[in-house]
Amino acid sequence: MEKPIIFTLIAPIFNEIENLPILYERIKNVMDQTGDTWELILVDDGSSDGSSDFIRELAGKDERIRPVIFARNFGHQIAVTAGLDYSRGESVTIIDADLQDPPEVILDMIEKWREGYQVIYAVRSEREGETWFKTFTASLFYRLIYRITEVKIPLDTGDFRMMDRKVVNVMNSMREHHRFLRGMSAWVGFKQIGVNYKRAARLSGETKYPFKKMFKLALTAITGFSFVPLQMATYLGFFAAAIAVIAIPIVVIMRFTGSQSFFGQATTLIAVLFFGGVQLISLGILGEYIGRIYDEVKGRPLYIVSESPNDFITNTDRST
Ligand code: UDP
Ligand code: MG
Numbered sequence: 001m002e003k004p005i006i007f008t009l010i011a012p013i014f015n016e017i018e019n020l021p022i023l024y025e026r027i028k029n030v031m032d033q034t035g036d037t038w039e040l041i042l043v044d045d046g047s048s049d050g051s052s053d054f055i056r057e058l059a060g061k062d063e064r065i066r067p068v069i070f071a072r073n074f075g076h077q078i079a080v081t082a083g084l085d086y087s088r089g090e091s092v093t094i095i096d097a098d099l100q101d102p103p104e105v106i107l108d109m110i111e112k113w114r115e116g117y118q119v120i121y122a123v124r125s126e127r128e129g130e131t132w133f134k135t136f137t138a139s140l141f142y143r144l145i146y147r148i149t150e151v152k153i154p155l156d157t158g159d160f161r162m163m164d165r166k167v168v169n170v171m172n173s174m175r176e177h178h179r180f181l182r183g184m185s186a187w188v189g190f191k192q193i194g195v196n197y198k199r200a201a202r203l204s205g206e207t208k209y210p211f212k213k214m215f216k217l218a219l220t221a222i223t224g225f226s227f228v229p230l231q232m233a234t235y236l237g238f239f240a241a242a243i244a245v246i247a248i249p250i251v252v253i254m255r256f257t258g259s260q261s262f263f264g265q266a267t268t269l270i271a272v273l274f275f276g277g278v279q280l281i282s283l284g285i286l287g288e289y290i291g292r293i294y295d296e297v298k299g300r301p302l303y304i305v306s307e308s309p310n311d312f313i314t315n316t317d318r319s320t
Pocket of ligand 2: 098100202207
């Protein structure tokens with residue numbers, strides 16, 4: 001009988017070949033200090049720089065490494081989701097592969113987990129090596145989400161977090177396609193607590209989250225957890241109707257009393273352009289939600305795996 005796994009670590013990998021060897025060494029170093037069983041799930045999210053081969057090689061050498069290799073790039077949130085699906089540990093930790101999340105913080109998380117906390121999220125008390133633009137937009141984003149959603153997603157937290165098996169089971173039952181994991185793990189409840197850490201600079205390579213992807217994630221977060229954008233159309237509508245009720249009689253009276261104030265087409269043009277804009281924006285917001293509904297209705301799988309951990313078990317025991 002194999003010993004049950006206590007700790008699962010999940011690292012999503014998208015072209016991280018330079019970081020992988022150091023990631024493995026540092027995680028091994030930290031996890032071996034616990035004296036407990038652990039596994040590291042490396043989810044290869046369609047890398048093209050040889051990361052996949054390195055992961056395969058690592059799995060051949062160390063059976064605690066469990067590779068999940070995707071058929072193509074599905075994105076960071078989906079890669080982590082696959083890791084959660086394959087996880088077997090009593091406690092599951094999500095960590096970035098670029099070593100911006102120092103593996104050493106896991107030891108603090110384990111302490112909290114042993115105290116009985118079920119979600120231990122890492123709070124970035126400081127950030128290193130990121131542009132002011134990224135820091136600024138990120139901070140703006142966290143505050144916006146905090147205000148407009150009902151789920152109180154802790155400020156300045158990323159996906160670096162430890163979750164108890166109970167929480168992971170609930171998360172795994174939530175099969176939405178547009179995923180914002182840190183929101184989902186706040187939404188489930190349970191006993192949550194933060195630990196502070198200093199977010200390091202990326203060890204090597206470029207960020208895999210350019211502005212476009214960040215923006216997409218922000219939209220997913222907002223649409224996934226809030227109706228406020230949809231309700232904005234209603235509020236704007238009431239506001240415009242209120243103006244109309246006041247303005248119409250005033251304009252009519254002024255016209256009949258011979259005022260020249262509304263002479264010409266400028267006023268008409270301005271009103272048409274303004275409300276044309278407002279209506280198109282409202283339609284676009286509707287479209288965002290409808291597109292997401294469409295994606296859910298299609299019911300496609302969240303990801304396609306070309307090689308799963310079971311493919312890497314070399315002996316005859318394929319029971320797990
Ligand atoms: N990542 C991924 N798929 C993607 C983009 C990123 O698996 O499509 C991984 C990436 O390899 C890293 C983590 O997600 O381990 C976080 O990405 P990154 O460090 O580029 O984001 P940032 O820290 O700059 O926000
Ligand atoms: Mg990073």
